[in-house]
Amino acid sequence: MITVNVDLGDRSYPIRIGAELIGQTELFAPHIAGSSVTIVTNETVEPLYGEPLRAALAPLGKHVSTVVLPDGEAYKNWETLNTIFDALLGAQADRKTTLIALGGGVIGDMTGFAAACYMRGVPFIQVPTTLLSQVDSSVGGKTGINHPLGKNMIGAFYQPQAVIADIAALRTLPERELAAGLAEIIKTAAIADAAFFEWLEQNIEALNRREPAALVHAVKRSCEVKASVVAADEREGGLRAILNFGHTFGHAIEAGLGYGEWLHGEAVGCGMVMAADLSVRLGLLDEAVRRRLVALIEAARLPTRAPALGDARYIELMKVDKKTEAGTIKFILLKKLGETLITDAAEPALRATLAASL
Amino acid sequence: MITVNVDLGDRSYPIRIGAELIGQTELFAPHIAGSSVTIVTNETVEPLYGEPLRAALAPLGKHVSTVVLPDGEAYKNWETLNTIFDALLGAQADRKTTLIALGGGVIGDMTGFAAACYMRGVPFIQVPTTLLSQVDSSVGGKTGINHPLGKNMIGAFYQPQAVIADIAALRTLPERELAAGLAEIIKTAAIADAAFFEWLEQNIEALNRREPAALVHAVKRSCEVKASVVAADEREGGLRAILNFGHTFGHAIEAGLGYGEWLHGEAVGCGMVMAADLSVRLGLLDEAVRRRLVALIEAARLPTRAPALGDARYIELMKVDKKTEAGTIKFILLKKLGETLITDAAEPALRATLAASL
Numbered sequence: 001m002i003t004v005n006v007d008l009g010d011r012s013y014p015i016r017i018g019a020e021l022i023g024q025t026e027l028f029a030p031h032i033a034g035s036s037v038t039i040v041t042n043e044t045v046e047p048l049y050g051e052p053l054r055a056a057l058a059p060l061g062k063h064v065s066t067v068v069l070p071d072g073e074a075y076k077n078w079e080t081l082n083t084i085f086d087a088l089l090g091a092q093a094d095r096k097t098t099l100i101a102l103g104g105g106v107i108g109d110m111t112g113f114a115a116a117c118y119m120r121g122v123p124f125i126q127v128p129t130t131l132l133s134q135v136d137s138s139v140g141g142k143t144g145i146n147h148p149l150g151k152n153m154i155g156a157f158y159q160p161q162a163v164i165a166d167i168a169a170l171r172t173l174p175e176r177e178l179a180a181g182l183a184e185i186i187k188t189a190a191i192a193d194a195a196f197f198e199w200l201e202q203n204i205e206a207l208n209r210r211e212p213a214a215l216v217h218a219v220k221r222s223c224e225v226k227a228s229v230v231a232a233d234e235r236e237g238g239l240r241a242i243l244n245f246g247h248t249f250g251h252a253i254e255a256g257l258g259y260g261e262w263l264h265g266e267a268v269g270c271g272m273v274m275a276a277d278l279s280v281r282l283g284l285l286d287e288a289v290r291r292r293l294v295a296l297i298e299a300a301r302l303p304t305r306a307p308a309l310g311d312a313r314y315i316e317l318m319k320v321d322k323k324t325e326a327g328t329i330k331f332i333l334l335k336k337l338g339e340t341l342i343t344d345a346a347e348p349a350l351r352a353t354l355a356a357s358l
Numbered sequence: 359m360i361t362v363n364v365d366l367g368d369r370s371y372p373i374r375i376g377a378e379l380i381g382q383t384e385l386f387a388p389h390i391a392g393s394s395v396t397i398v399t400n401e402t403v404e405p406l407y408g409e410p411l412r413a414a415l416a417p418l419g420k421h422v423s424t425v426v427l428p429d430g431e432a433y434k435n436w437e438t439l440n441t442i443f444d445a446l447l448g449a450q451a452d453r454k455t456t457l458i459a460l461g462g463g464v465i466g467d468m469t470g471f472a473a474a475c476y477m478r479g480v481p482f483i484q485v486p487t488t489l490l491s492q493v494d495s496s497v498g499g500k501t502g503i504n505h506p507l508g509k510n511m512i513g514a515f516y517q518p519q520a521v522i523a524d525i526a527a528l529r530t531l532p533e534r535e536l537a538a539g540l541a542e543i544i545k546t547a548a549i550a551d552a553a554f555f556e557w558l559e560q561n562i563e564a565l566n567r568r569e570p571a572a573l574v575h576a577v578k579r580s581c582e583v584k585a586s587v588v589a590a591d592e593r594e595g596g597l598r599a600i601l602n603f604g605h606t607f608g609h610a611i612e613a614g615l616g617y618g619e620w621l622h623g624e625a626v627g628c629g630m631v632m633a634a635d636l637s638v639r640l641g642l643l644d645e646a647v648r649r650r651l652v653a654l655i656e657a658a659r660l661p662t663r664a665p666a667l668g669d670a671r672y673i674e675l676m677k678v679d680k681k682t683e684a685g686t687i688k689f690i691l692l693k694k695l696g697e698t699l700i701t702d703a704a705e706p707a708l709r710a711t712l713a714a715s716l
Contacts, residue, residue, distance in 0.1 A: 034683075078436060089507040094683050117475075119680045120502060120513045121593070144478060149447040155478045156514060235479070322477045325452050326393045 002216060004223045006139060007231045011159040015138055015227075017219050019212055021166040022049055022127060025056045031125055031161040034096025036063040040084055040111040041102040042071040045129055048172055053102055053127065065091045069107065074260040076106045076146050078154075084114040098123045098161070104130035104177070105137045105264065109152070112143030116158035126160045129169040131181025131215070132265045135188070135222040138163040140230045140243070146259055150320040151251050157235055165223075167215050175301070180265020182207060182300040183246075187272060188222045190293060191245045192229065194337035196221050201292070204299045242340045245332040246272035249306070249357075252317035256309040269302030270357075278345055278353040279333040289337060306357040314354055315347075360574060362581045364497060365589045369517040373496055373585075375577050377570055379524040380407055380485060383414045389483055389519040392454025394421040398442055398469040399460040400429040403487055406530055411460055411485065423449045427465065432618040434464045434504050436512075442472040456481045456519070462488035462535070463495045463622065467513070470501030474516035484518045487527040489539025489573070490623050493546070493580040496521040498588045498601070504617055508678040509609050515593055523581075525573050533659070538623025540565060540658040541604075545630055546580045548651060549603045550587065552695035554579050559650070562657045600698045603690040604630035607664070607715075610675035614667040627660030628715075636703055636711040637691040647695060664715040672712055673705075 001018035016027055037057060041050055046068045057064050067087040069080055088097065101111035101124060108126050115124035128134045144155020170178065182204075189197035199221075200207075206214040226243065233240035250271030253262055262270075276293050279285035297304055309317075318329045328344045335341050359376035374385055395415060399408060404426045415422050425445040427438050446455065459469030459482060466484050473482035486492045502513020528536070540562075547555035557579075558565075564572040584601065591598035608629030611620055620628075634651050637643035655662055667675075676687045686702045693699050 078440065082436065085505055085512060086507075089505060089511060089678065092677060092682070092685065095680060096683060117502075117512045117514060119511060120500065120515055142478065144475075147443055147447060149444075153447060153477060154443060154475045156475060157478055319450060320447065322453060324450070325454060327450065 002220050004220060004227060006227045008159060008234055013160055013162050015163040015165060015223050017134075017165045017167065017216055017223070019166065019168045021164050022169065023052050023056050025059050027162075027164055028057060028125065029060055031123070032060060032062060032098045033123065034094065034098060036065070036091070036093060036097045037100060038088060038091065038093055038097060039064065039066040039100045039102050040069065040107060040114070041066065042069045042107055044071040045103040045107070049102060049129060049169060053100070069110070072260050073106055073146070073264065076110060076259070078145060081110055081114055081145055084110065085118060088114070088118055093118070093122070095119050095122055098125060100125045100127055102127045102129065103133070104128065105133040108133050108137040109143050109155070110145060112141070112158050112160065113145060113155050116143055116156035121158070123161050126163040128163065128165055130173055130177050131170055131219070132177065132184055134165040134219050135181060135226070136184045138165060139223050139226040140240075141234070151255055151259065152322070165219055167212055167219070170210060170215060176263060176266070178208070178210065179269070179301045180263040183265035183269035183272070183297070183302050185218050185222045186293075186296055186300060187245050187268060188225050190272065190334060190337060191242050191332070191340050192225045192338055193221070196225070197296075197337050201296055204296060208301065241330075241342055242332055245334070245340060246275050248318055248321050248329065248331055249274040251321055252309070252314050253307060255317050256313055257307055262303070266303055269297050269300070270304060270306055273297060273304045274306060274353055274357045275331060276334055277356055278331060278349060279335070281349045281352055282333065282345060284341060285334045285336065289334070306354070308358055311351050311354050315350070360578050362578060362585060364585045366517060366592055371518055371520050373521040373523060373581050375492075375523045375525065375574055375581070377524065377526045379522050380527065381410050381414045383417050385520075385522050386415060386483065387418055389481070390418060390420060390456045391481070392452065392456060394423070394449070394451060394455045395458060396446060396449065396451060396455060397422065397424040397458045397460055398427065398465060398472070399424065400427045400465055402429040403461040403465070407460060407487060407527060411458070427468070430618050431464055431504070431622065434468060434617070436503060439468055439472055439503055442468065443476060446472070446476055451476070451480070453477050453480055456483060458483045458485055460485045460487065461491070462486065463491040466491050466495040467501050467510070468503060470499070470516050470518065471503060471513050474501055474514040479516070481519050484521040486521065486523055488531055488535050489528055489577070490535065490542055492523040492577050493539060493584070494542045496523060497581050497584040499592070509613055509617065511680070523577055525570055525577070528568060528573060534621055534624070536566070536568065537627070537659045538621040541623035541627035541630070541655070541660050543576050543580045544651075544654055544658060545603050545626060546583050548630065548692060548695060549600050549690070549698050550583045550696055551579070554583070555654075555695050559654055562654060566659065599688075599700055600690055603692065603698060604633050606676055606679050606687065606689055607632040609679055610667070610672050611665060613675050614671055615665055620661070624661055627655045627658070628662060628664055631655060631662045632664060632711055632715045633689060634692055635714055636689060636707060637693070639707045639710055640691065640703060642699060643692045643694065647692070664712070666716055669709050669712050673708070
């Protein structure tokens with residue numbers, strides 16, 4: 001087992017990364033102070049890991065309840081969030097009740113937001129069971145739900161007590177979800193660590209085959225890079241925005257097709273291809289680097305062609321992005337591997353990128 | 359104009375207290391950084407103070423929109439909150455948009471929570487127009503909404519950029535709402551400042567007559583006392599809980615009758631009478647002090663007899679209070695004027711208090 005510490009002063013917490021961690025009582029014990037625990041999971045994950053987690057918690061003698069939500073981004077909304085509040089109030093959960101998020105990014109985001117809001121804040125632990133959530137939603141404290149007019153529009157910055165990233169849980173992950181996780185790993189390397197990018201180019205097939213040693217290294221390095229960015233900018237004042245490379249286009253794809261049609265990671269994969277295209281068009285990035293990025297995204301079995309939503313719809317959707325200021329869309333663009341630039345883009349270049357990406 | 363500074367490190371902010379402040383552009387100017395402002399108010403307050411506020415903002419050249427909510431505690435729920443999010447997204451509000459809460463405690467709590475959650479946090483300014491919100495929701499950063507199973511169960515700690523408490527707005531306040539504000543002022547004096555309590559005993563008729571000088575002093579001293587308590591314990595780990603004197607019983611009254619039947623301050627007034635009765639019964643408080651407290655609450659024209667909900671219902675309702683830990687109800691009790699004790703209570707004493715309070 002490897003530990004990555006996220007350093008945020010009195011909100012610091014450890015990420016444990018390794019195989020067969022969900023069953024280890026001692027990983028949970030230090031992080032549960034109160035007398036009760038509520039596990040929040042979904043109907044797909046509950047039959048796989050619900051019992052093992054409850055078995056790990058049993059020796060602690062806590063009152064444990066479980067809320068099972070429907071599965072999918074389409075349910076990342078207020079109605080589903082409210083079923084968590086209903087369950088907590090029904091179980092007379094108090095301010096010391098610990099929530100455990102057992103599942104992927106949707107479960108992590110909703111459970112974290114529920115923990116941020118229930119009685120104005122209760123502790124929670126992340127147990128991410130997808131590759132995407134192990135590398136992405138584990139670090140940064142971003143929680144929230146979608147609004148019909150925009151993704152993750154309602155939420156909070158709220159840190160967990162600990163993250164338990166069990167690589168063994170990735171054995172049951174569908175192919176598409178594995179690729180979606182690789183998208184975020186590629187993104188992290190592209191924006192901040194050229195050596196890690198090269199390691200990914202050499203090890204992408206091992207990752208596709210889910211070799212545990214490769215997965216542990218990829219998750220560890222992604223979490224380390226992201227943790228250092230977040231530690232420098234917890235509330236996304238500046239530097240942290242670079243983590244949104246590929247996300248401005250990606251969010252537009254997700255919202256335009258309807259949440260859940262493409263996976264978040266798939267949209268980010270294609271969004272990076274589009275952002276790299278725009279970077280080349282604006283004279284920021286070498287064409288050779290763009291080709292390496294596209295090749296790696298393809299090797300990870302991610303889509304690289306954008307859905308045809310129409311220029312006007314893309315631009316409209318990108319304008320509700322949280323990075324937009326006074327109606328100007330801000331893009332995270334690439335200068336070289338490991339170096340980014342945040343800027344707006346002239347509309348002709350943007351339209352050319354949209355046309356070239358179909 | 360008097361200023362009380364709330365000292366919370368990088369979340370510090372000023373409270374301005376005085377007459378005719380809503381129209382003063384220069385009070386708002388330093389606290390609005392972005393290019394747009396959304397005023398959140400209700401159908402009662404909008405016709406009175408909406409135009410004066412917009413006139414004060416006009417010289418700043420911001421894009422100003424207004425959301426008008428229905429009036430009352432009964433609307434302090436997710437559905438109403440969502441109309442704020444709909445309006446913000448419809449107006450393409452960004453991360454630098456400033457929300458202004460123009461109204462009483464319900465408007466302040468909901469606007470503050472909307473500001474805490476919209477894009478994971480945008481700035482907001484409180485313009486409280488009731489006596490209760492000027493002394494209570496202006497200080498402490500408590501924001502949130504009600505859940506059918508409990509008051510203020512969903513929320514966040516989130517600080518405003520500034521509070522503009524315009525005493526002139528109290529001229530239009532209904533009698534019952536003035537008394538409800540006096541309840542929180544009496545509470546603050548009782549738990550933390552015996553000299554202020556004596557001042558209130560001497561000046562309660564001037565306050566009932568809404569004499570501006572008396573109101574300014576009462577609001578100022580309440581804010582000062584509350585600010586010092588909050589500064590020592592921003593997230594309600596310990597000391598801050600004393601501000602809930604009267605609230606455990608009060609919340610049960612509000613929830614038991616249905617939110618909006620009694621005003622929050624009326625329920626707190628009666629709740630203080632009940633908490634003082636329990637304090638005497640447990641041998642903590644002199645009967646003479648209890649009588650002074652009851653006399654002052656009566657002089658403020660507040661109810662001192664509790665509604666007959668039945669013992670079992672009272673106890674059930676108090677168990678969902680946020681101060682409850684592992685099923686044990688915690689009471690804020692009085693030892694003398696200015697000194698409190700947080701404890702649980704044996705059920706016979708509690709039942710005796712409930713019987714005596716009808």
